[in-house]
Amino acid sequence: MTTRDSTAPSARPALPRHRLRFDTADMYEAGHGVTAKELAGLQPELARVHAVVQEKSRAGLDAEFACLALPTHMPAGLPAIEQAAADVRHFRDIVVAGIGGSSLGAKAVYHALREVNPSAEQPALHFLENIDPYHLQFLLARLKPESTAVIAISKSGGTIETVVQYLALREWLENCLGPVEARKHQWIVTDPKQGWMRELAAREHLPALPLPPKVGGRYSVLTAVGLLPLAAVGVDVRALLDGAADNAARCATDDPKVNPALELAALHYLLDTRHGKRISIMMPYADPLLQFVNWYCQLWAESLGKRVPGAEPAGTLPVRAMGSVDQHSQLQMYLESRPDKMFTFIALDRWEDDRPVALPETERHTFPYLAGKRLSEVLDAEFRATREVITRARHPNVTLHLPALDAHVLGQLIDLYQRVTVYCGLLYGVNPLDQPAVELGKQLTLRFLNERGKPGA
Amino acid sequence: MTTRDSTAPSARPALPRHRLRFDTADMYEAGHGVTAKELAGLQPELARVHAVVQEKSRAGLDAEFACLALPTHMPAGLPAIEQAAADVRHFRDIVVAGIGGSSLGAKAVYHALREVNPSAEQPALHFLENIDPYHLQFLLARLKPESTAVIAISKSGGTIETVVQYLALREWLENCLGPVEARKHQWIVTDPKQGWMRELAAREHLPALPLPPKVGGRYSVLTAVGLLPLAAVGVDVRALLDGAADNAARCATDDPKVNPALELAALHYLLDTRHGKRISIMMPYADPLLQFVNWYCQLWAESLGKRVPGAEPAGTLPVRAMGSVDQHSQLQMYLESRPDKMFTFIALDRWEDDRPVALPETERHTFPYLAGKRLSEVLDAEFRATREVITRARHPNVTLHLPALDAHVLGQLIDLYQRVTVYCGLLYGVNPLDQPAVELGKQLTLRFLNERGKPGA
Structure with missing residues (x-):
């Protein structure tokens, strides 16, 4: 990516360019899933939707699918974001007030x-x-x-939860610092013109x-919404965008054998x-x-649950699980309950901080199979065993192998799932891109607040 | 509870004895749910299962449903737990190595x-x-x-994840303190005789x-499994047991109008x-x-997913959501996708740390409905609006109102859901009480570890 090299600090090491596998x-018939015939029969539809995606993202940030143009168009906006991030970075703690699409992406990364990469030097x-009073008090006290x-x-x-949080934070800053100084502690990410x-x-x-007006909240992690807080704590946001761009390039064809998002x-x-x-x-x-799974769950549910x-309503219910913890919680139900599930496993190929299991001589007779193992090997055995029993229970499943856990890989994952969803x-x-059903709830919230405001209500 | 008063420190204040509402x-027909006729038709079955529960928990900790006898039988075991907790409490940090039923209960409370009740004085x-290498390194570094x-x-x-974690922690302690001193930093909760x-x-x-042998992991939060770590950080574990006992007393009849667990x-x-x-x-x-929802999800899925x-497999898939965050994530799908869902809302009636919305005069014209409101009132309006749209979408739903958030209320919640599940x-x-399907996965994990141990594998 020439954009990256031209503005990156010269000391920054070359990125590992590992691809998702x-x-x-x-997911196919051998695993009791999709048949070759079904996939072949869908090919005209796949070609159609791929053409729509290409067409509707071509106009960049003005396109209907502007979210899919971010990997190539956001690098131009990075200097402004990085400048703001350099200012924010002087503080020890950074509170992000935002909800749903305004928080889940940055939180995931x-x-x-x-x-x-824990670092005591970064904020x-x-x-x-949430507007939870306990959480707010607990945080501000620290x-x-x-x-x-x-x-x-x-x-x-004007998101009500964020307005309320932000008002509380402003009061807290002003009470201590005074109104003038307090303003030097505040940054905003919002629509360029209104609100x-x-x-x-x-x-x-x-x-x-x-925030580019055409980019919806849940697709906005690769805008200032995600990039400002992440850059402020030292995340390599150029690598994040690079990863996203690499995945976008991989998805430039309508052949599901080549384009992983389409498959x-x-x-x-x-x-x-x-x-x-x-x-x-x-x-x-x-x-x-x-x-990351929480980010995916919003993207999936709000985009497809319609x-x-x-016809039947669209969209599968996204459910979050965690290996190996949920082997001890949900696996029993996965294995014996209804055959209405599919699984996405995510496995990590390389662990930087891996360590051997600390198996002293005295315990070797009890756990011979742990001798010489690393922690990641035990976790990998758990993963493979679980995938095996899920497959034997005839649940279709896919595994995403991450070559490492870094910004470049996360950028690929983000772009991948945004594309799969679209x-x-x-x-x-x-x-x-829309969420028509949630408007009524927002209106009712305001109505209930107004009712409470009236005397005697 | 006389047991409580006879051994409690005299300075301890009287507990608020508020009940769940x-x-x-x-959940009934007005909300597109169960009809009066269906419930009446089930009454013989309800009488039967209630009689089974009464019969199978009568023998206390030796009974098949020993988990439901814990509220009345654990107080006798408290002195030993509190003694151990008093020793553990001298440390600043307490690492609990356990997975599934060995962690989710204490974690919830x-x-x-x-x-x-944050306190800097408590550990x-x-x-x-998990056996996640990053998490372990990150924790030990701090x-x-x-x-x-x-x-x-x-x-x-012998749970493999816990064995591996515990071995790593022992090595970490011993490397710094030497083996003799390291032993003074370790406590164990396990079967009384074997393993x-x-x-x-x-x-x-x-x-x-x-751990009483008849009490399964996911039902064990009211044994030393939960009570030792909780007592060590100053949780009023007697109030927790009292709350559980109060709920148990409320569930002593087979009338679902009186017994909330049965209803x-x-x-x-x-x-x-x-x-x-x-x-x-x-x-x-x-x-x-x-x-708490994670604890419930294990209890529900592992107990009922069979x-x-x-006939159709038993058990509904438990799914976790959080208000109001998931209004901005999952609500769109809840409202427009398939009518295959029911909801349990949990609302808090009293917030100790509530604060008024910090609405300065300059912002009043924009947010008139926030004037004079407390944070909890905004959250309550969000809750009521969401419940209203869920009901209008014809999803049956129930609300649990918690009178406060304290150990006594959590004890009621724990006993309630253990009873509902049974x-x-x-x-x-x-x-x-069993989890027959997960055994194969455990065997495969060991097999995969053994294979890796062999040269060339």
């Missing part, structure tokens, strides 16, 4: 990388999503206003980065609509990926 | 209460569940062996508390078997209950 064999990110920055993120600039946050930023001269979309769609697999369980064997006129939406015939 | 109206609990205690918990004494941990404890004279079991069973509600989503509106000869198992005709 996919093992989809158990941060949690994935923090345990891999810590704290995500304040932070000092003098050394805390706030990044408030809302696409509309309360944009207006507030103009009024108080707060630094405010734009995964086809398999999910066929398993749901032809084989009754209505639940898709994502189960990584790596603790750092826990939050009515289809004259392809799936087009296959089902729903709009993967 | 249940709003089940939307700890996370629920830590943000409510911190760290749960080490702790000091001199000020760290380890509690290793495994019913069988590697019991044998190790005898060999090295480690303090080792027993909930009947409703879940009928909604699954007669109305096709195969997915049960638990969605608390309180961040501190996040881990084959039934000649009742449901008996209604489906499956054994709620």
Whole structure:
């Protein structure tokens, strides 16, 4: 990527350019899944939806599918983000006020990388999503206003949870620092033109980065929404975008044998609509990926969970699991309950911080099979055993092998699932970008708040 | 509870004796759920399963359903647990090595209460569940062996994840402190007679508390498995048992109008078997209950997810959600996807640390409905709006109202769901105490480890 090299600090080491590997064999008929005939029969549809994706992302950030143009178009916006990040980085703690698409992406990447590369020199990110009074008090009691920055993120600039959190954080800063100094602790990411946050930023001269209007919240991790907080804590956001661009390049064809996003979309769609697999369980064997699954669950549910006129509703229910913990919690049910599930395992090929099992001589007779093993080998044996019993229980399953856990790999994963989701939406015939059903709840919330405000209510 | 008063420190304040409240109206026909006729028709079955529960828990810790006798029988075992806890409490950090039933219960209670009553004077609990190399390194890099205690918990004494974690922790302690001193940092909870941990404890004279043999892992939070780590960090474990005992007393009748566990079991069973509600989503509106839902998900899935000869498999898939975060993630799908779901909301009636929304005069014109509101009122409006749209979408739902968030209330919740689960198992005709399907995976794990151990494999 020439863009990357031209602006990157010269000391930055070359990135590992490892690609995701996919093992989809158990999604096909040998694993009681999709038949070759079904996939061949879908090929005209796959060609159609791929053409739509290409067409509707060609216009870059102005395109309908602007989210899929981010890997190639965001590098141009990076200098502004990196400048803001350099300022935020002077604080010890950074509170991100945002909910749903305004937090899950950055949270996913941060949690994935923090345990891999912990550094006492970087600030810590704290995500304040809910309006839970306990959580807010608990967090503020542990932070000092003098050394805390706030990044408030809302696409509309008026998300009620974020407004309430941000107001609380502003009061907390102002009470300690005074209103003038408090403004130096605040950053905003919102619509470039409208909404309360944009207006507030103009009024108080707060630094405010734009979110491209065509990019929806749940597809926005590769904009300032995700890149500002991540860059502030030292994540290599150029590598993140590079990884996404590499995956996008891999997905430039309508051949599902070459384009992994198209293959995964086809398999999910066929398993749901032809084989009754209505639940898709994502189960990584790596603790750092826990939050990535939450990001995926929002992307999938909000994009695909929709009515289809004259047909079954679209979308499989995304369910989160964690290996090996959920072998001791959910596996019994997976193995004996209804055959309505498909699985995505995520396995890590290389662990940087691996260590041998500490098996002293005195315990060798009890655990001979642990002798000479590394921790990751034990986890890998757990993974392979679980995949084997899931396959024997006739649940279709796919394994994503991550060559490492770094920003480049996470960028690939993000772009991959954004593409799979958009392809799936087009296959089902729903709009993967909207969320029409949640408006009523927002209106009712305001109505209930208004009622409470009235005397005697 | 006389047991409590006779041994409690005299300075301990009287407990708030608030009971859980249940709003089940939307589980019935008005909410497109169970009809009065269906419930009446099930009454002979409810009487039968209630009689089984009473009969099989009468013999206390020796009974088949010993787990349901814990609220009345564990107080006798408390002095030994509290003595051990008093020793553990001298350390600043306590690492709990355990997985599944050996961690989820204590984790649930700890996370629920830590943000409510944070105290710098109490030690911190760290749960080490997975064999994830990154997580282990990350944790050990932040702790000091001199000020760290380890509690290793495994019913069988040989759970592979826990053995590996515990071996790593022992090595870490011994490398710094030497083997003699390291032993003073270790506590074990395991079977009273057998297994590697019991044998190790005898060999090295480690303090080792027993787990009643008839109590399975996922039902063991009210034994030393949960009570030792919780008491060590200052949780009022007597109040926890008191709450459980109060709920047990409330469930002493076979009338579902009086016995909330029996009513909930009947409703879940009928909604699954007669109305096709195969997915049960638990969605608390309180961040501190996040881990409680994980505990419930294990209890439910592992107890009920089982084959039934000649019938549909038993058990609904438990799915975790969080209000209001998942309004911005899962709600779109809940509202428009298949009508195969039922919901359990958990709402908190009283927030100790509530604060008014910090709405300055300058922002009042934009958010008039926030004027004079407390954070909990905003959250409550979100909850009521979501429940309303879920009900309008014809999804049956129940609300559990918690009068407060304290040990007594959590004790009620724990006993409640253990009873609901056991009742449901008996209604489906499956054994709620076993987990027959997971054995094969354990055998395969060992086989894969053995294969790797061989040269050339």
